[in-house]
Amino acid sequence: MQKPEASSITSSRNGGEGEVRAFLESLTGPSRGNVNWLVDKTLTVSVDDERVLSLRPRDDLPPHDNDIATLQWADEGYTITASAGRNVWVNGQNASSVSLRHGDMIEFGEKGPMSRYRLCDHSFPARHTFEDILSDAYAYTRTSRRPFAEKMSGALRDSGRRLASQTTILFRITVLATLLVIAGFGYLLYQNDRRLADSIEQESRKIEAVAVMLAQTREDALTPDDLVSLRDAFENQVLSTEQRLGTLEQRAGAPTRVIAASTRSVAFLQGAYGLRHVESGKILRHVLGPNGENQRTPFGQPWIEPDGTGEPAEFQFTGTGFLIAGVPLMATNRHVALPWTSGNREKALSDAGLEPEMLRLLAYLPDQTKPIEARLVRFSEAADLAILAVETSRVQDLGIPLADATSRVGEELYLLGYPTGLKALIAQAGPGFLEDLEAEGTLNFWSIASRLSAQSKIHPLASRGIVARTSGSAIVYDAETTTGGSGGPALNRRGEVVAISAAILPEFGGSNIGVPVSQLRALLGEVESQ
Incomplete structure (x- = not known):
């Protein structure tokens, strides 16, 4: 003034x-x-x-x-x-x-x-x-x-x-202090809103990631509708896709010697993994209701949280593996041994602040009434391959030899595996086994496989095909298979592994892709050099 x-x-x-x-x-x-x-x-x-x-x-x-x-x-x-x-x-x-x-x-x-x-x-x-x-x-x-x-x-x-x-100076100081307090509260509110938004976004990503994992689990799980479909197929004398795959060996005239010699070394893989919350270090568990039952979200998905008090949430899967001659090791696909690495699942989990962790991995071999615990030893970064370790005493005198030469276009090969997982095994077990399941009313993922193994009803399905194309990274053939057959061996007429089944190409007339055995030999060399 x-x-x-x-x-x-x-x-x-x-x-x-x-x-x-x-x-x-x-x-x-x-x-x-x-x-x-x-x-x-x-x-x-x-x-x-x-x-x-x-x-x-x-x-x-x-x-x-x-x-x-x-x-x-x-x-x-x-x-x-x-x-x-x-x-x-x-x-x-x-x-x-x-x-x-x-x-x-x-x-x-x-x-x-x-x-x-x-x-x-x-x-x-x-x-x-x-x-x-x-x-x-x-x-x-x-x-x-x-x-x-x-x-x-x-x-x-x-x-x-x-x-x-x-x-006055006092008034200015009072106003300034008030503005600072308001700004402080505004900053705290902003930070709180930001944390809340981050929390909501991460929770949304977690739900999305879990939904992706559950989708795969539903593919491998059995439902009452699956049993009804299988029963109808038996009653109407209609061969389902699973049964038809099982009879291809006779219809195609595949050499009995090759199939018989290799079958005992082809394992049905059954596993489950959980998700660990990175920030808290806790594994996701089911949230239990007042009566101890697993709760579900409003969207019908299982309600799982790091602080849940129920059992760890399991994301189940199946696949195929085979024993390698001369070593107590089993070969399969990387996407079977590490199922969360297929597609964009791994990124979805990382964005959601979750880390996958294998909870259980079992290998069921034909003619053995109990499963074998399997453990990942090494996987390939370049090819869809992984090697598992199993108990040496359970696999003596088993294993399929690996071919030295690459397959040629037009060469005949035979594919062994467990396409469609438990559904195919139940179909092969016959109507009596299905009736027992329906009478008991149980569809437990683990107990069904255990019962099939105890009754010696686990055997791989065989199909025949012709090599259509070869390269250093892939072999394309038309031997019939489907989901669950990943990791199975493709054999030549001498009973040697020439490829490992890895992917299905239904849009190209049922053609499938296998990883050449040379890639498996390279991975074995890495294991031996450890």
Whole structure:
């Protein structure tokens, strides 16, 4: 705030010398924020071409073209009188002469400027109150003849400036502290909202990732509808896809010696993995209800959480593997030994903050009534291959030799495996086994395989095909198989492994892709060099 000029004080002749009766504070124009102190009894008000407001004692200078009004002190207040031919507005009203009251808004001329008139009780007001500043802003917006948007922006801008410069130090500190507190709360709310959004996003990713895993589990699991379909096939004497695959050996005339010699070394793989929450280090478990039952989400999916109190959530799968002659090792696909690596599952799990962990991996061999625990030894980064370790004493004198040469186009080969998993095994076991399952009402993923093994009803299916194309990374053939047959051996006429079944290409007339045995030999070399 400006101090009154010395000339204004000393020029006061009609009142007590140095007495400040009132002041005008410019709210618009180039002089915005300046204060003109009213000391003399009679003053002339001028506005130049730049809209700068100035006051002078009336007797100091002769009249000037820029003079717009005079101020005359009388009865404890000033009266403003417009000069001839000039316009002055007081509180929005055009006035030729009017007695001013404390707080009046005066607009000098068509284009301003606008000032606020205040009495100051013959002393210099050091500061303005918060109420005064807001009152000025309100009066300005109410009385100004400018466009609404322009006067609103001006009022806000001027009020902010005055609050920052014309209020007491204590008030400014209080306002600053309040703003800091509000900013602090705003930051905390922002961080909390961000954490909540991250939590919701991660939970959404977790649900999406779990749904992807469950989709694979449903492919390998048995449902009551599956049993009904199998029973209908038996009753109607119709061979299902699973049974048809089992009879291809006889229909195609595949050499009995090759099939018989290799069957005992081809294993039905059954496994389950869980998901560990990376942040907490806990494995996802089922959330239990009041009666101990597994709860489900509103979307019908199993409700699993790191803090669940039920059993670990299992994501089940099946596949095929085969023993390698001369070593107590089993070969299969990487996507069988590490089922979460197929497709985009691994990325979905990582984005959801989850880490897969194998819970159980069993290998069922024909003619053996108990499963063998299997353990991943090594997998290939370049090819869809993995090697499992099994108990040496259980696999003595078993294994299929690996071919030395690559297959040629047109060569006949024989594919062994467990396509469609448990469904094919139940179909092969016959209607009696199916009737027992229906009578017991159990479809447990683990107990069905255990019962099949105990009754010596686990045997691979065989199919014949012709090699259509070969390369260093893949062999394409038309031997029939489907999901669950991955990891099975493709044999030549000498009973040697020439490829490992890896993928199905139904869009190309049922063609399938196998990984050449040379890739398996390279992976075995890595294991032996460990």
